[in-house]
Amino acid sequence: xxxxxxxxxxxxxxxxxxxxxxxxxxxxxxxxxxxxxxxxxxxxxxxxxxxxxxxxxxxxxxxxxxxxxxxxxxxxxxxxxxxxxxxxxxxxxxxxxxxxxxxxxxxxxxxxxxxxxxxxxxxxxxxxxxxxxxxxxxxxxxxxxxxxxxxxxxxxxxxxxxxxxxxxxxxxxxxxxxxxxxxxxxxxxxxxxxxxxxxxxxxxxxxxxxxxxxxxxxxxxxxxxxxxxxxxxxxxxxxxxxxxxxxxx
Amino acid sequence: xxxxxxxxxxxxxxxxxxxxxxxxxxxxxxxxxxxxxxxxxxxxxxxxxxxxxxxxxxxxxxxxxxxxxxxxxxxxxxxxxxxxxxxxxxxxxxxxxxxxxxxxxxxxxxxxxxxxxxxxxxxxxxxxxxxxxxxxxxxxxxxxxxxxxxxxxxxxxxxxxxxxxxxxxxxxxxxxxxxxxxxxxxxxxxxxxxxxxxxxxxxxxxxxxxxxxxxxxxxxxxxxxxxxxxxxxxxxxxxxxxxxxxxxxxxxxxxxxxxxxxxxxxxxxxxxxxxxxxxxxxxxxxxxxxxxxxxxxxxxxxxxxxxxxxxxxxxxxxxxxxxxxxxxxxxxxxxxxxxxxxxxxxxxxxxxxxxxx
Numbered sequence: 001x002x003x004x005x006x007x008x009x010x011x012x013x014x015x016x017x018x019x020x021x022x023x024x025x026x027x028x029x030x031x032x033x034x035x036x037x038x039x040x041x042x043x044x045x046x047x048x049x050x051x052x053x054x055x056x057x058x059x060x061x062x063x064x065x066x067x068x069x070x071x072x073x074x075x076x077x078x079x080x081x082x083x084x085x086x087x088x089x090x091x092x093x094x095x096x097x098x099x100x101x102x103x104x105x106x107x108x109x110x111x112x113x114x115x116x117x118x119x120x121x122x123x124x125x126x127x128x129x130x131x132x133x134x135x136x137x138x139x140x141x142x143x144x145x146x147x148x149x150x151x152x153x154x155x156x157x158x159x160x161x162x163x164x165x166x167x168x169x170x171x172x173x174x175x176x177x178x179x180x181x182x183x184x185x186x187x188x189x190x191x192x193x194x195x196x197x198x199x200x201x202x203x204x205x206x207x208x209x210x211x212x213x214x215x216x217x218x219x220x221x222x223x224x225x226x227x228x229x230x231x232x233x234x235x236x237x238x239x240x241x242x243x244x245x246x247x248x249x
Numbered sequence: 250x251x252x253x254x255x256x257x258x259x260x261x262x263x264x265x266x267x268x269x270x271x272x273x274x275x276x277x278x279x280x281x282x283x284x285x286x287x288x289x290x291x292x293x294x295x296x297x298x299x300x301x302x303x304x305x306x307x308x309x310x311x312x313x314x315x316x317x318x319x320x321x322x323x324x325x326x327x328x329x330x331x332x333x334x335x336x337x338x339x340x341x342x343x344x345x346x347x348x349x350x351x352x353x354x355x356x357x358x359x360x361x362x363x364x365x366x367x368x369x370x371x372x373x374x375x376x377x378x379x380x381x382x383x384x385x386x387x388x389x390x391x392x393x394x395x396x397x398x399x400x401x402x403x404x405x406x407x408x409x410x411x412x413x414x415x416x417x418x419x420x421x422x423x424x425x426x427x428x429x430x431x432x433x434x435x436x437x438x439x440x441x442x443x444x445x446x447x448x449x450x451x452x453x454x455x456x457x458x459x460x461x462x463x464x465x466x467x468x469x470x471x472x473x474x475x476x477x478x479x480x481x482x483x484x485x486x487x488x489x490x491x492x493x494x495x496x497x498x499x500x501x502x503x504x505x506x507x508x509x510x511x512x513x514x515x516x517x518x519x520x521x522x523x524x525x526x527x528x529x530x531x532x533x534x535x536x537x538x539x540x541x542x543x544x545x546x547x548x549x550x551x552x553x554x555x556x557x558x559x560x561x562x563x564x565x566x567x568x569x570x571x572x573x574x575x576x577x578x579x580x581x582x583x584x585x586x587x588x589x590x591x592x593x594x595x596x597x598x599x600x601x602x603x604x605x606x
Contacts, residue, residue: 065458
């Protein structure tokens with residue numbers, strides 16, 4: 001019998017440490033598949049974040065450099081400027097990218113830094129135990145918003161794709177989700193396009209991915225997937241937010 | 250460019266860095282060191298493949314440095330005190346990941362926004378690591394522009410040899426003065442770095458990290474760093490002694506303060522007082538051993554700083570009570586004249602000699 005699908009070689013044969021129902025393992029696999037399909041494994045360098053995905057280097061079989069919390073885009077800039085023919089990507093959570101590292105990502109995007117950012121948005125700080133993130137929805141309960149996030153106190157959730165879409169240096173921005181098989185497949189095409197934008201020297205590229213965090217959402221994996229479908233996507237609409245390459249094609 | 254030139258301090262550091270093989274500079278503007286990034290912006294544009302990038306902050310800048318360093322590129326940043334404070338996080342990560350980098354601190358008066366006048370108040374921050382965790386940076390404090398060229402040139406070798414951040418401490422005066430300098434030659438080759446991260450190619454992937462969750466693993470990493478720091482303490486101490494061998498009273502000063510102290514020593518000698526100068530060039534590793542040796546023969550020391558008793562602690566730790574250690578400091582960016590220092594030295598000198606015979 002012919003094997004038609006299997007674990008990509010760019011994903012190490014190691015069990016994930018992530019919680020049941022967590023989206024990181026799916027997203028790791030998508031990144032690994034895209035890197036493999038594009039044939040760029042040997043010249044890819046990844047920057048994992050501070051957060052649950054810091055151990056991405058245990059799973060994704062490419063060279064990796066750990067960054068301080070929020071500084072992935074700056075580290076990636078340093079690498080890419082020195083090695084312009086390498087494929088450099090960051091893998092960041094919502095606290096890492098949209099709170100402490102927002103200056104770094106805005107300026108990297110504005111410079112049109114030829115890097116690709118995988119931005120995992122699960123609306124909470126996962127590793128520290130479920131505190132409010134910049135992307136936490138209004139009225140969403142977290143350990144630091146026990147009564148739910150209030151706009152008057154904490155502002156509304158930050159929409160990074162739309163925000164970065166204002167910048168001329170951002171070539172490709174899309175928002176996907178991994179809460180259903182259909183969206184996993186769609187998200188993979190976004191990730192592929194984001195890497196291709198880098199390979200085409202088009203500018204900065206980012207894929208924001210809505211991802212379940214059942215442990216901190218205090219929901220089952222199934223209820224978490226449903227919550228993304230019914231609630232989260234209404235605040236963070238899915239699809240290509242910006243593709244500056246379209247103009248020139 | 251000719252090898253013997255008249256340049257201002259910040260340009261000397263920049264040119265020496267380029268000649269040492271530095272091909273990458275990241276930084277954020279702050280007075281009094283803007284001439285250095287401006288020089289690098291001009292010169293990097295003339296060198297093929299060289300990188301100059303003005304970062305959006307010192308936080309970003311030092312992390313760009315980390316990214317460049319991990320590729321094996323010789324890289325530098327520069328700033329002044331408040332900006333160096335922002336870089337402490339990155340310095341801790343560089344130290345933890347054992348990545349080489351050269352960081353120039355043109356120190357200004359502090360704390361807070363302070364002022365832009367020459368000061369030495371970042372001594373603790375530089376010599377004690379500065380950021381979180383048990384680590385050290387090599388700290389070089391030149392007192393002339395020739396020495397600034399020499400230590401900058403050497404800083405990149407030290408950084409690579411020990412895989413450690415190296416800090417060059419100056420101040421606005423060192424950055425602005427002009428002196429004739431003989432520049433070192435352009436390095437044709439820099440060391441290959443088998444640890445660098447440049448993409449796995451066909452081989453196994455590697456990673457660089459500082460997260461070591463297992464306490465035993467992190468302890469072993471700290472021991473490894475500690476042993477490296479001990480090696481550096483044994484091998485890399487640099488200092489200059491001026492009229493110290495027959496001195497009864499030794500001024501200990503570095504950088505701009507040492508220039509003033511040298512003037513005070515000359516004036517003191519003209520008046521028959523046996524005063525000398527011991528000038529640390531490496532603030533870490535500190536020349537403790539030589540101070541201990543002098544402590545056996547002198548009647549006392551005077552630590553002179555443009556800060557309020559920071560290096561004083563290292564001198565006291567070195568001398569361990571073998572001789573009296575006096576202190577004279579002027580903080581806030583005040584630069585005393587050799588005459589003022591000489592008068593202070595004279596008072597302390599006569600008091601000490603009267604007391605000790």
